[in-house]
Amino acid sequence: MKTRRYAIVIDTLRCIGCADCVVACKTENEVPEGYCRDWITEATTGTFPELHTEYRSERCNHCSNPPCVHACPTGASFVADGSNVTLVDPELCTGCKSCIAACPYDARFVLPEGYVSKCTFCMHRVEVGLDPACVSACPTRCMAFGDCNDPDSEVSRLLRTRTWKVIAPEAGTEPNVYYLT
Amino acid sequence: MNNRRSFLKIGALGLGGLAVAPTLMRRRADASATFPVQPGDSVTMTPTYCEICFWQCAGWTFTKNGRPWKIVGNPDDRHSNGRFCTRGTGGMGAYTDPDRLRTPLLRVEGPDGQHFREATWEEAFDYIAEKLNHVRSTYGGESLAMFSHGNGATHFKTLTKAFGSANITAPSYAQCRGPRDDAFLLTFGETVGSPERTDIENSRCLVLIGSHIGENLHNGQVQEMATAIERGAEIIVVDPRFSVAASKAKHWLPIKPSTDLALLLAWIHVIVEEGLYDREYVDRYTTGFDQLKAAVASNTPEWAYPITTLHPDVIRETARTMARNAPATLVHPGRHVTWYGDDTQRSRAVAILNALLGSWGRKGGFYFPSEVAFEDEPHPPYPKPRWTWADLAPDAYPFASSSIASLIRDATADPSMAPDKPIKAWLVYGSNLIYALPEPEKTIQAIQNLDLLVAVDIQPAEICGWADVVLPECTYLERYDDIRTSPGRVRQIALRAPAFEPSFDTKPAAWMVKQLAPRLGLEAWFPWNDMEEWLDRRLAQVGSSLEEMRRIGVKTLDGEGPLYLAEGEAMEFNTPSGRIELASEQLAAAGFDAVPRYTPHDEPPPGYYRLLSGRSPAHTFARTINNPLLNEIQSENDLWVNTVTAEDWGLKNGQEVRLRNSAGRISTFPIRVRVTERIRPDSLYMVHGFGHTEKLLTKAFGRGADDNELIENVKIDPLMGATARRNTFVTFEIEETGVEAV
Numbered sequence: 001m002k003t004r005r006y007a008i009v010i011d012t013l014r015c016i017g018c019a020d021c022v023v024a025c026k027t028e029n030e031v032p033e034g035y036c037r038d039w040i041t042e043a044t045t046g047t048f049p050e051l052h053t054e055y056r057s058e059r060c061n062h063c064s065n066p067p068c069v070h071a072c073p074t075g076a077s078f079v080a081d082g083s084n085v086t087l088v089d090p091e092l093c094t095g096c097k098s099c100i101a102a103c104p105y106d107a108r109f110v111l112p113e114g115y116v117s118k119c120t121f122c123m124h125r126v127e128v129g130l131d132p133a134c135v136s137a138c139p140t141r142c143m144a145f146g147d148c149n150d151p152d153s154e155v156s157r158l159l160r161t162r163t164w165k166v167i168a169p170e171a172g173t174e175p176n177v178y179y180l181t
Numbered sequence: 182m183n184n185r186r187s188f189l190k191i192g193a194l195g196l197g198g199l200a201v202a203p204t205l206m207r208r209r210a211d212a213s214a215t216f217p218v219q220p221g222d223s224v225t226m227t228p229t230y231c232e233i234c235f236w237q238c239a240g241w242t243f244t245k246n247g248r249p250w251k252i253v254g255n256p257d258d259r260h261s262n263g264r265f266c267t268r269g270t271g272g273m274g275a276y277t278d279p280d281r282l283r284t285p286l287l288r289v290e291g292p293d294g295q296h297f298r299e300a301t302w303e304e305a306f307d308y309i310a311e312k313l314n315h316v317r318s319t320y321g322g323e324s325l326a327m328f329s330h331g332n333g334a335t336h337f338k339t340l341t342k343a344f345g346s347a348n349i350t351a352p353s354y355a356q357c358r359g360p361r362d363d364a365f366l367l368t369f370g371e372t373v374g375s376p377e378r379t380d381i382e383n384s385r386c387l388v389l390i391g392s393h394i395g396e397n398l399h400n401g402q403v404q405e406m407a408t409a410i411e412r413g414a415e416i417i418v419v420d421p422r423f424s425v426a427a428s429k430a431k432h433w434l435p436i437k438p439s440t441d442l443a444l445l446l447a448w449i450h451v452i453v454e455e456g457l458y459d460r461e462y463v464d465r466y467t468t469g470f471d472q473l474k475a476a477v478a479s480n481t482p483e484w485a486y487p488i489t490t491l492h493p494d495v496i497r498e499t500a501r502t503m504a505r506n507a508p509a510t511l512v513h514p515g516r517h518v519t520w521y522g523d524d525t526q527r528s529r530a531v532a533i534l535n536a537l538l539g540s541w542g543r544k545g546g547f548y549f550p551s552e553v554a555f556e557d558e559p560h561p562p563y564p565k566p567r568w569t570w571a572d573l574a575p576d577a578y579p580f581a582s583s584s585i586a587s588l589i590r591d592a593t594a595d596p597s598m599a600p601d602k603p604i605k606a607w608l609v610y611g612s613n614l615i616y617a618l619p620e621p622e623k624t625i626q627a628i629q630n631l632d633l634l635v636a637v638d639i640q641p642a643e644i645c646g647w648a649d650v651v652l653p654e655c656t657y658l659e660r661y662d663d664i665r666t667s668p669g670r671v672r673q674i675a676l677r678a679p680a681f682e683p684s685f686d687t688k689p690a691a692w693m694v695k696q697l698a699p700r701l702g703l704e705a706w707f708p709w710n711d712m713e714e715w716l717d718r719r720l721a722q723v724g725s726s727l728e729e730m731r732r733i734g735v736k737t738l739d740g741e742g743p744l745y746l747a748e749g750e751a752m753e754f755n756t757p758s759g760r761i762e763l764a765s766e767q768l769a770a771a772g773f774d775a776v777p778r779y780t781p782h783d784e785p786p787p788g789y790y791r792l793l794s795g796r797s798p799a800h801t802f803a804r805t806i807n808n809p810l811l812n813e814i815q816s817e818n819d820l821w822v823n824t825v826t827a828e829d830w831g832l833k834n835g836q837e838v839r840l841r842n843s844a845g846r847i848s849t850f851p852i853r854v855r856v857t858e859r860i861r862p863d864s865l866y867m868v869h870g871f872g873h874t875e876k877l878l879t880k881a882f883g884r885g886a887d888d889n890e891l892i893e894n895v896k897i898d899p900l901m902g903a904t905a906r907r908n909t910f911v912t913f914e915i916e917e918t919g920v921e922a923v
Contacts (some may be wrong), residue, residue: 014407016395018798019814020267027251048858049435053428078210087212124216139264140407
């Protein structure tokens with residue numbers, strides 16, 4: 001079976017940190033009040049008036065080497081067949097938080113129901129050919145979603161032609177959310 | 182739509198097949214139960230256009246199993262290009278907000294003083310009609326003033342005109358974009374409109390003067406700015422604050438606030454003196470060049486340096502950058518421009534600069550918009566008012582092109598201004614005047630002089646607390662409104678249709694007007710039974726129907742005009758000279774500067790800082806703070822304080838302070854300090870709209886501070902009556918000690 005390496009590539013030159021991606025995710029996925037699966041980080045360096053500010057839309061990195069899945073004692077955290085997308089089975093999850101401790105991105109949380117939740121890369125949308133809600137909502141079109149194993153995909157093209165970085169590469173998780181700089 | 186609904190169902194079914202990488206599982210795991218769409222779910226889509234701000238993006242309201250789900254943009258819509266902004270995406274929160282108004286309220290006098298009691302619609306309408314009929318018979322229909330914001334106001338405006346009043350107003354003019362509109366009228370004979378006719382996506386150079394696109398989420402402009410960035414446009418941002426736009430810019434000019442006009446004149450000076458202007462364009466279309474040249478002769482970059490604190494080399498370099506990219510250089514006119522009291526003249530300088538660069542009517546500058554206009558249904562002529570708002574101060578504001586909300590407020594507060602023109606009733610539709618007009622104590626004083634204040638709103642905004650009658654409207658997701666016809670590159674219309682039945686005992690404005698009109702003897706102006714009938718007849722004018730629009734949401738009509746001037750095309754401008762007026766004879770004739778001239782503004786006293794305010798991408802004015810979805814993104818504002826200033830006062834990041842203005846007024850609520858390098862040390866900044874005092878707004882009450890209550894030293898633009906916000910100087914009230922640190 002063909003393996004897909006799904007990624008989101010985010011152009012920080014376009015991103016304005018407006019958090020539309022956060023609201024789009026919350027409504028699409030009915031994330032309860034008080035929780036979010038994606039969020040905005042602002043990073044400012046320099047001193048007045050020589051400044052640089054970067055906004056980043058952050059979420060689960062759907063790592064190719066996912067520490068959350070390795071850490072899960074029940075098998076609730078798993079990698080979807082045929083891709084790198086990490087998901088959580090609420091029936092198997094005991095809410096032990098091992099995955100939360102293992103995740104270097106702080107991408108996971110425990111819902112009041114007692115199981116862990118996080119970004120799914122909107123697999124229910126991807127399965128029918130739609131982009132994840134965050135990607136499709138973004139007014140600046142700063143995000144692209146696709147398969148890095150497909151050299152003709154938009155994400156592959158962007159990663160070939162632009163400079164990029166990932167968050168916490170030193171963690172060895174092989175993250176799949178990229179930031180164009 | 183049906184296809185889309187089926188797709189979702191198929192997708193949900195398909196997800197059952199998800200399996201687990203063998204090396205990582207103990208037994209088969211399945212996350213599909215957590216996915217938002219499950220087999221058998223019933224999904225509906227209803228067209229709407231957004232009411233959360235004035236951009237009016239068209240989209241689809243989704244329900245799932247009859248419950249609210251999400252709102253997304255309509256791909257056919259040129260306002261949104263299929264993508265809503267943060268606020269539009271969060272529009273569902275307006276519907277789900279548990280703090281919404283639920284039933285009509287009547288102010289009554291009880292043994293313990295005044296309070297509201299719940300009323301039936303009949304009672305509310307009877308009360309309003311009795312008071313309004315008394316106002317009309319005693320003072321005349323002119324004594325009713327209507328304040329509005331938003332698209333639901335259509336029929337209330339008709340009602341007001343039929344009642345005999347032309348005093349229909351909105352703070353969006355004299356408290357926001359008015360100076361810009363009048364400056365462009367004076368220069369080009371046309372305004373820039375809304376959405377603005379700015380061709381940002383094709384701009385090679387974009388100049389933003391205090392305009393923080395990206396924080397103000399005017400959707401189309403934000404999208405086009407991102408496109409311009411992608412295409413390598415050179416962005417120049419003039420702002421005391423390192424705004425989001427500044428962070429995208431090639432040149433950030435951290436100007437000393439209140440000196441923008443000096444910079445603009447220096448730019449004009451450079452472009453004129455170095456011969457960088459578009460000679461052919463200036464010769465063909467403009468008048469007054471020699472007068473302009475003489476007027477700016479002394480406005481050198483060296484002259485502007487000590488005023489603006491911007492180095493002459495930077496001023497020259499940015500002027501040359503603009504000229505190099507012209508005519509695809511857009512010096513953006515901004516939107517909220519009521520800053521210092523000479524805002525029309527500052528906006529005139531923006532218009533003149535654009536004219537010199539030849540950007541009006543040119544690709545990458547300002548395009549010529551197209552729009553759709555509907556004929557009103559036949560109705561009796563409106564009674565001719567004996568006086569209008571313009572007669573309240575007949576010798577002032579000769580260039581006001583629209584009614585001045587603050588003037589109507591002031592005349593209500595001080596009847597001696599125009600003793601024979603009393604304003605005795607206010608109808609306030611969706612406009613929280615306590616937060617929208619400066620000097621709220623004047624607004625409250627005016628309200629004391631009224632026989633009747635009716636507030637129509639969806640939430641218990643502060644203005645409702647001052648009303649005699651509160652009429653609870655259903656949200657935009659629960660009603661039809663007028664067809665969207667606003668201008669753009671193509672002629673488009675959009676429909677707003679209800680996705681839900683009205684909640685609680687709320688009603689659409691159209692229904693309210695239909696009930697009220699016969700009680701005022703005005704039913705002849707409303708010859709329709711309901712909005713469906715009214716809209717269907719309206720849509721027939723353009724060969725469409727309600728049925729079609731319910732299906733497609735947005736329709737593009739033929740007949741758009743050319744976007745740009747053709748090479749060498751002759752053009753008659755709607756100005757007295759028929760040309761673009763670099764020097765304005767009509768301004769000179771009225772005793773104003775024909776060419777803008779810089780005059781210094783007041784400076785903060787020692788220990789005080791200039792208070793600046795702006796927008797958040799998560800909120801619109803003061804009207805969305807209680808929206809549960811948007812409140813989660815931003816529940817309070819913070820106070821931007823430069824690191825050096827914070828050190829001077831011993832302020833820590835996150836510390837709560839109150840602000841005191843130079844008149845001694847202290848903010849009702851404290852605000853958290855945000856220590857940052859991203860602002861000049863002489864200025865403070867907060868997002869407008871927070872610090873609500875209405876406890877019924879449970880998520881907004883007491884969160885953050887309200888800049889509006891601190892606005893002082895309100896200079897009024899003598900050309901058109903705009904009220905300036907930025908001559909406000911504040912200092913810190915440190916919470917822990919209760920005494921002022923020095």
